[in-house]
Amino acid sequence: MSALSTDILTAFDVEKLREDFPVLKQQIHGKPLVYMDSAATAQKPYAVIEAIRRFYEVDCANIHRGVHELSQRSTAAYEQTRTRAREFLNAASDAEIVFVRGTTEAVNLVASSWGHRNVKAGDEIVISAMEHHSNIVPWQMLCEARDARLRVIPMSDRGELILEEYEKLLNPRTRMVAVAHISNALGTVNPVAEMIAMAHRAGALALIDGAQAAPHLAVDVRALDADFYAFSGHKVLGPTGIGILYGKQALLEDMPPYQGGGDMIRTVTFEKTTYADLPYKFEAGTPNIAGGIGLGAALEYIGRVGIERIAAWEHELLRYGTEQLERIPGLRIIGTARRKAAVLSFVIDGIHPHDIGTVLDLDGIAVRTGHHCAQPVMDRFRVPATTRASLAFYNTIAEIDKLVQGIHKVKEVFA
Amino acid sequence: MVHELYKEVILDHSKRPRNRHAMADADRQAEGFNPLCGDKLKLYVKMDGDIVRDASFEGSGCAISTASASLMTESLKGKTRAEALALLDKFHDLLTTDAAVGDGLGKLVVFCGVRDYPARVKCATLAWHTLKSALNGAGDVTTTE
Numbered sequence: 001m002s003a004l005s006t007d008i009l010t011a012f013d014v015e016k017l018r019e020d021f022p023v024l025k026q027q028i029h030g031k032p033l034v035y036m037d038s039a040a041t042a043q044k045p046y047a048v049i050e051a052i053r054r055f056y057e058v059d060c061a062n063i064h065r066g067v068h069e070l071s072q073r074s075t076a077a078y079e080q081t082r083t084r085a086r087e088f089l090n091a092a093s094d095a096e097i098v099f100v101r102g103t104t105e106a107v108n109l110v111a112s113s114w115g116h117r118n119v120k121a122g123d124e125i126v127i128s129a130m131e132h133h134s135n136i137v138p139w140q141m142l143c144e145a146r147d148a149r150l151r152v153i154p155m156s157d158r159g160e161l162i163l164e165e166y167e168k169l170l171n172p173r174t175r176m177v178a179v180a181h182i183s184n185a186l187g188t189v190n191p192v193a194e195m196i197a198m199a200h201r202a203g204a205l206a207l208i209d210g211a212q213a214a215p216h217l218a219v220d221v222r223a224l225d226a227d228f229y230a231f232s233g234h235k236v237l238g239p240t241g242i243g244i245l246y247g248k249q250a251l252l253e254d255m256p257p258y259q260g261g262g263d264m265i266r267t268v269t270f271e272k273t274t275y276a277d278l279p280y281k282f283e284a285g286t287p288n289i290a291g292g293i294g295l296g297a298a299l300e301y302i303g304r305v306g307i308e309r310i311a312a313w314e315h316e317l318l319r320y321g322t323e324q325l326e327r328i329p330g331l332r333i334i335g336t337a338r339r340k341a342a343v344l345s346f347v348i349d350g351i352h353p354h355d356i357g358t359v360l361d362l363d364g365i366a367v368r369t370g371h372h373c374a375q376p377v378m379d380r381f382r383v384p385a386t387t388r389a390s391l392a393f394y395n396t397i398a399e400i401d402k403l404v405q406g407i408h409k410v411k412e413v414f415a
Numbered sequence: 416m417v418h419e420l421y422k423e424v425i426l427d428h429s430k431r432p433r434n435r436h437a438m439a440d441a442d443r444q445a446e447g448f449n450p451l452c453g454d455k456l457k458l459y460v461k462m463d464g465d466i467v468r469d470a471s472f473e474g475s476g477c478a479i480s481t482a483s484a485s486l487m488t489e490s491l492k493g494k495t496r497a498e499a500l501a502l503l504d505k506f507h508d509l510l511t512t513d514a515a516v517g518d519g520l521g522k523l524v525v526f527c528g529v530r531d532y533p534a535r536v537k538c539a540t541l542a543w544h545t546l547k548s549a550l551n552g553a554g555d556v557t558t559t560e
Contacts (some may be wrong), residue, residue, distance in 0.1 A: 024470060029416060198557070307540060351478075352454075352475075352476060352477035353477075354535065354538060355421075355475040355477045355478045355479070356478070358420065358532060358535060359417055359421075362416050362417055370451060370453070371453055375453070384453035384454065384476075385453050386456075408416075413417055413421060414426070414429075414430075414478065
């Protein structure tokens, strides 16, 4: 395992960092892998893989029960991730950090637990035109069940939310504003601090889907004044099946449990059950312990690399990539917001994204093609699908050049 | 390697699709939808008793799905309903069974390369799934899922 020393990183040494990611050291169809699908899932450093292996090899036991040594070790390691996640988000207390399976479950938890207690017929939920399906469907389900109304903030041709229209949607019936911090399909960084403040002025709460933001920029839930903030472990270099829901303590305390079972109770009798304190009230059943420990290692790794340095390098990749792609005749970038994460979503005249994706794959280049679980975004831009190259700090300038060469080859094949 | 999948015939039919037009006097129509990529396809069939007299399609998709619809509509003309459905089965075998050699498929064997790209099999079969619902008279939108 290559140790990551801070002095090496004084100058951002991407080649050195790449050595921490075993998956990147392989060939695909005889070509070095160029992984540009990090918005779907990020690759994992040795630190994460080792932490999971160590848990299963050395510390494996169930948590929060048993006085034996292994149980204490696994509990400590799992709970340490909660503390790291609290620090990562700058939350006030570990009680505000709820382990979930991922962002999708986090949104469902809030829509279900908070929603069913607080949303009544005629109330309104506001989402945006660039949401991932996971921040649309749970609210739709809630609105259907409660006879509430779902309202949608429109966006411009650049892929920026139109705040004047958002202002008009807010009214005394608005209960919740749920928006993405960064759009997965477009890369747009939304002005969430301002949007949260606007929601609060209208008397509504705000939930931020941070799935795409957590890996790429520093998040401070208190500075944002977010009521809820969710992200997924696997997009921040951690394992799948684990994620974090942050919620303000007073709100979480007021919410009923999401699921019933072990670990979320204080006492159980057949007459009455009392629930555990936060955050355990929302954590029924044996959780993804190894996943939680792996997530802790991922957050620690990101801390060592430095989220600001990550953001700076990715910005450089985005700037170079945008400049190169814009030079390709017939290629149109979808999503040209002024504040963007390193997502290059594009279409090419007369060539379907699936064909682009397959031909690039034959050159070892992994991109995502399709609607990116954001069909309304595709409808908005009147395209059935896009090709999306989503970059992370382990990508290089040379890899962007390979992407550009690959696109030229695609154009030759389908000319 | 690219051309093992995108054979000349496929590229030709994707760039110049045959029978891509609406058919006002079609006896049967069906719509196909691939939720994975958003491709939509509308298929028209004109029957003469039990025989497919004419077939056409509308819609645009990837090179594989467009070429598949184009070659399918060509190969259907003159076939009985049973023959058309048998062709569908053979085509499906070609794409999903390693040992299939594509006997009796004629030009359609050019799609054998798709077998190595499981994510693309649905592109090649969208038109055929749609054909099945057209011939069976189910007017609903057929999806590949």
